Amino acid sequence: MQRSLKVIGVDPGLADTGFGIVQGSGPRIRDYAFGTIRTSKTETLPNRLHHIFSELCSILNSEKPDLMVIEDIFSLKQYPKSGIALGKVCGVILLAGSQRGIQAVELPTKEVKRILTGNGNANKDQVERAVRHFLKRDISITPSHASDAIALALVGFFRHP
Numbered sequence: 340m341q342r343s344l345k346v347i348g349v350d351p352g353l354a355d356t357g358f359g360i361v362q363g364s365g366p367r368i369r370d371y372a373f374g375t376i377r378t379s380k381t382e383t384l385p386n387r388l389h390h391i392f393s394e395l396c397s398i399l400n401s402e403k404p405d406l407m408v409i410e411d412i413f414s415l416k417q418y419p420k421s422g423i424a425l426g427k428v429c430g431v432i433l434l435a436g437s438q439r440g441i442q443a444v445e446l447p448t449k450e451v452k453r454i455l456t457g458n459g460n461a462n463k464d465q466v467e468r469a470v471r472h473f474l475k476r477d478i479s480i481t482p483s484h485a486s487d488a489i490a491l492a493l494v495g496f497f498r499h500p
Contacts, residue, residue, distance in 0.1 A: 343369075344499055347404040347441075348491025349395070350484045351412070351428040354378060356391050357484025360402055361474075361492045368496070371474055372402075373485040384427070392431040399439050407436045408495035410487065411445040444495060451487075451494050466490050 343364045350357035359373040376394040378387035399407075409432055412425045429445075436443045449459035455469040467479065467486040473493055480486040 346495040350487040357488035359489030
């Protein structure tokens with residue numbers, strides 16, 4: 340009998356950090372969940388990072404995943420400060436996982452898109468449709484941060500030894 344595997348995917352963002360959880364054994368997904376951790380632009384950066392960290396710790400404590408897959412950070416040339424802020428968000432996400440002994444893997448967006456859709460340049464709608472296909476779900480997954488997070492979790496689930 341194959342062991343059940345639970346994977347959490349995290350799509351980091353300062354305003355919205357998406358998370359998606361898949362659980363199953365072999366190639367079959369038995370259960371899934373998703374959501375978004377939101378922060379307010381009126382809060383200070385340290386408070387926003389603390390909120391993301393605290394909420395994610397709570398999720399990790401209750402769900403106890405075997406693996407965490409995080410979208411690898413990138414920076415657009417015209418918005419370097421966004422890349423720096425994203426790096427700080429990734430730091431608290433990695434810390435939350437590390438403190439709980441959860442193996443973490445970072446994957447580039449293009450790789451996740453290629454694996455799920457066959458196209459590394461797929462748009463958000465294509466990725467969301469592919470995620471729904473794998474989950475056998477008819478209803479859209481919103482917001483896109485949650486859909487992207489489930490995409491990360493699915494790739495981790497399919498690749499985990």
